[in-house]
Amino acid sequence: MKLIIATIKPFKLEEVREALTEIGVRGMMVTEIKGFGSQSGHTEIYRGAEYAVNFVPKVKLEIAVSAAMADQVVEAITNTARTGKIGDGKIFVLDIQQAMRVRTGETNEDAL
Amino acid sequence: MNRITKTGLAAAALTALPSLALAQDAPAPGFDEIGPYIMTTLLFCMAGFLVFFMAAGFAMLEGGLVRSKNVTMQMTKNIALYSIAAIMYWLMGFNLMYPGEFNGYVGSFFVPTALDPVGVAAADAALDYASVGSDFFFQLVFVAATASIVSGALAERIKLWPFLAFVVLLTGVLYPISGSWQWGGGWLSEAGFSDFAGSTVVHSVGGWAALAGAIVLGPRLGKYDKEGKVHPMPGSNLALATLGTFILWLGWFGFNGGSQLAMGTVGDVSDVSRIFANTNMAAAAGAVTALILTQVMYKKPDLTMVLNGALAGLVSITAEPLAPTLFGALWIGAVGGVIVVFTVPLLDKLKIDDVVGAIPVHLFAGIWGTIAVVFYNGDASLGTQLLGIAAYGVFTFIGSIVVWFILKAIFGIRVDEETEINGLDMGELGMEAYPEFSKG
Numbered sequence: 001m002k003l004i005i006a007t008i009k010p011f012k013l014e015e016v017r018e019a020l021t022e023i024g025v026r027g028m029m030v031t032e033i034k035g036f037g038s039q040s041g042h043t044e045i046y047r048g049a050e051y052a053v054n055f056v057p058k059v060k061l062e063i064a065v066s067a068a069m070a071d072q073v074v075e076a077i078t079n080t081a082r083t084g085k086i087g088d089g090k091i092f093v094l095d096i097q098q099a100m101r102v103r104t105g106e107t108n109e110d111a112l
Numbered sequence: 113m114n115r116i117t118k119t120g121l122a123a124a125a126l127t128a129l130p131s132l133a134l135a136q137d138a139p140a141p142g143f144d145e146i147g148p149y150i151m152t153t154l155l156f157c158m159a160g161f162l163v164f165f166m167a168a169g170f171a172m173l174e175g176g177l178v179r180s181k182n183v184t185m186q187m188t189k190n191i192a193l194y195s196i197a198a199i200m201y202w203l204m205g206f207n208l209m210y211p212g213e214f215n216g217y218v219g220s221f222f223v224p225t226a227l228d229p230v231g232v233a234a235a236d237a238a239l240d241y242a243s244v245g246s247d248f249f250f251q252l253v254f255v256a257a258t259a260s261i262v263s264g265a266l267a268e269r270i271k272l273w274p275f276l277a278f279v280v281l282l283t284g285v286l287y288p289i290s291g292s293w294q295w296g297g298g299w300l301s302e303a304g305f306s307d308f309a310g311s312t313v314v315h316s317v318g319g320w321a322a323l324a325g326a327i328v329l330g331p332r333l334g335k336y337d338k339e340g341k342v343h344p345m346p347g348s349n350l351a352l353a354t355l356g357t358f359i360l361w362l363g364w365f366g367f368n369g370g371s372q373l374a375m376g377t378v379g380d381v382s383d384v385s386r387i388f389a390n391t392n393m394a395a396a397a398g399a400v401t402a403l404i405l406t407q408v409m410y411k412k413p414d415l416t417m418v419l420n421g422a423l424a425g426l427v428s429i430t431a432e433p434l435a436p437t438l439f440g441a442l443w444i445g446a447v448g449g450v451i452v453v454f455t456v457p458l459l460d461k462l463k464i465d466d467v468v469g470a471i472p473v474h475l476f477a478g479i480w481g482t483i484a485v486v487f488y489n490g491d492a493s494l495g496t497q498l499l500g501i502a503a504y505g506v507f508t509f510i511g512s513i514v515v516w517f518i519l520k521a522i523f524g525i526r527v528d529e530e531t532e533i534n535g536l537d538m539g540e541l542g543m544e545a546y547p548e549f550s551k552g
Binding site for chain 2: 044045046047048049050051
């Protein structure tokens with residue numbers, strides 16, 4: 001089992017969700033986050049004074065899938081979330097030690 | 113339009129009373145005699161309602177431009193200052209500002225306002241003018257506007273009670289004394305100074321008091337760093353700030369239109385409508401100017417500057433909203449918009465922290481509007497206009513700064529660092545404006 005953590009541009013969320021649903025992903029967790037990477041911040045002007053926006057809004061997806069499916073998920077996210085401009089985000093893949101469905105008590109792959 | 117006629121005419125009506133009272137069988141007065149009184153009283157009531165609503169406009173503008181942790185405090189100050197102004201103006205302000213015969217500098221203190229008797233007879237009313245109730249109400253909503261100007265500039269760091277103590281003195285003493293110089297028939301009115309609805313008498317006075325307060329109080333923590341760099345603190349709700357600006361714009365029709373002080377003739381009622389049209393044009397020109405200027409200078413339009421630009425246009429036309437053509441109102445208002453866009457950053461350079469832009473809008477545009485009178489009003493001269501601007505500036509700024517220093521020495525006027533950082537809402541009031549946002 002793999003946990004895929006992806007940060008993407010917020011306006012790409014719907015497109016990514018559709019692509020993942022199409023390849024059979026049955027659930028995900030979504031969080032609105034702020035952060036910085038190589039895009040770092042940018043500056044804006046308020047009432048004539050320049051100020052830095054140090055953290056950029058992103059959306060974080062957390063998706064648990066079977067190990068066999070992980071590459072496909074990463075590829076789907078990469079293809080749909082990419083704009084080619086700086087700030088498209090990052091994807092991390094982690095091993096999951098254990099999983100449990102709370103309602104039924106099913107474990108591991110059955111719980112995903 | 114000069115307001116000195118009020119008391120003199122009322123006195124004339126009173127002296128005419130005995131002969132009228134003897135004529136018991138005389139026919140009821142016709143519309144020719146009482147019509148102007150009724151129409152002007154109606155004008156004061158309607159215009160007064162509109163100017164009253166400006167209190168809501170100031171509250172929304174300020175509530176939108178402060179951060180969410182200080183919104184409850186800003187609302188508290190706004191309703192408190194309006195209410196204090198209403199009481200102080202009854203207790204001493206109105207008769208201090210309109211003393212009738214006086215030395216031209218200071219009238220009598222502590223003469224509370226008395227209304228016309230219930231069901232006043234036509235013979236006992238000031239038929240050449242309007243009812244005392246309408247006149248008093250119309251004048252008191254102006255002084256409340258002056259106090260609102262101060263609250264916006266000093267937001268997010270001043271303590272509640274010292275601020276309200278200042279409001280007591282501003283609305284009961286400082287504003288009425290300086291107001292009497294012009295609208296009470298005092299020395300500046302005699303000198304030929306011209307300020308139709310109060311670019312100087314109301315707006316600059318508020319601006320000078322705010323400037324003095326901002327200097328004594330100091331900027332918000334973190335607004336300016338050691339290198340002098342400005343750190344903007346964006347407002348919590350620009351929808352409210354925009355609503356507030358539109359409400360002020362609406363209220364200004366009463367502010368300027370009502371200052372015609374008469375609606376009993378074709379000429380007067382036409383003039384009132386002429387003032388409405390000019391007032392609207394100046395606001396529109398100020399807003400469009402700020403919109404274009406911020407686009408050109410900063411690559412993106414700044415809504416808060418556009419709002420300030422509309423208000424600066426309104427302040428600019430307030431000293432002479434009657435005489436200019438619509439084109440005149442347009443360019444006078446547009447210059448107001450330019451003034452705001454350039455003086456907001458200028459105040460930041462001087463490290464004078466004015467949260468809502470009250471000083472550029474009301475003081476700087478107020479000075480401009482008072483000077484601009486000379487372009488369309490042949491009776492005004494530049495020298496006298498500058499004299500008036502300087503007189504109001506010196507009196508109000510010095511009077512205010514003395515009061516602020518005394519308040520600072522006795523009570524302290526600034527909240528402590530922890531309260532300022534956590535927000536005045538919780539620190540001073542224990543109540544948040546938007547509790548759901550932080551508590552979930």
